[in-house]
Amino acid sequence: MSDTAQLASDAGSRDPAVGLRAVRALRILVDRLEALQVENAREQGWSWQEIAYCLEVTRQAVHKKYAGGRGLLRREK
Amino acid sequence: MFERFHQESRQAVSLAQENARRLRHDHCGTEHLLLGLLDQRSCLVSRVLGRHGLDYERAYQAVVRLTPGRRAPALDAEALESIGIDLSAIRERVEAAFGPGSLDRDPVTTRNGRRSGRHIPFSPGAKKALELSLRETLALKQKGIRDGHLLLGILREGRGLASRVIADAGIDAGSLRGEITVELSSGGP
Structure with missing residues (x-):
């Protein structure tokens, strides 16, 4: 895994299995970061509207994705 | 109803939540309640199920096996590196801002209470099992929910994954009920 030569060849690889796996890994990372940042924003008192504006999505979209359950993220308005 | 809960039962519910988080599941079901019970090694349930060879580790592995695909995907450092992204550098910065394990929701961190994560909703089966535990308590003419x-x-609810884990371990639900009832009535620790 730490074989740098192998990794360098992966980076330039046109093998879809390698490329698609990278895309998937990136998407998971983005989801994880988004959840963390949305939670942080809510903790700092941001409204769903403000968060949605920054993410360039609708308020409904961000609310639907993160406001489920009764946890810390669930706050009125 | 929760005001009737003994400390060990409150702890079991809170450990159930923690186990659901550790497994990255989006709900807290009977299987997580079972793990919460077994996560308290010295309590009644651990002792009784231990006699039948079902301990926390074994139950945890069984839950993992029974819930394929429900586990949120892990971060793939190798794949990210193949497109020039250094996950360890990202993790370092995120953790500097949000604390250790924040990118991975490290269970050890949640146990310390910091960034304990949000409440994971109970499944209908788990809610039912919690309600039934009150009924079981009253039926035994006891006060606190232990x-x-x-x-x-959980056994009365019967349809959840917890019952499946217990059955798969070769434990008969009926005789288990009997043993638990005896222990509860003997007023053990």
Whole structure:
């Protein structure tokens, strides 16, 4: 895994299995970061509207994705 | 109803939540309640199920096996590196801002209470089992809901993954009920 030569060849690889796996890994990372940042924003008192504006999505979209359950993220308005 | 819960039962519910988080599941079901009970090694449920060879580790592995694909995907450092992204550098910065394990929701961190994560909603089956534990307590003419009563509630609910894990371990639900009831009535520790 730490074989740098192998990794360098992966980076330039046109093998879809390698490329698609990278895309998937990136998407998971983005989801994880988004959840963390949305939670942080809510903790700092941001409204769903403000968060949605920054993410360039609708308020409904961000609310639907993160406001489920009764946890810390669930706050009125 | 929660005001009737003994400390060990409150702890079991909170450990159930933690186990659901550790497994990255989006709900807290009977299987997580069972793990919460077994996560308290010295309590009644652990002792009784231990006699039948079902301990926390074994139950945890069984839950993992029974819930394929429900586990949120892990971060793939190798794949990210193949497109020039250094996950360890990202993790370092995120953790500097949000604390250790924040990118991975490290269970050890949640145990310390910091960034304990949000409440994971109970499944209908788990809610039912919790309600039934109160009924089991009253049926035994006892007052507080102890960890044994929680297990009786889970067994009474009967359709959840917890019952499956117990059955798969070769434990008969009927005789288990009997053993738990005896222990609860003997007023053990």
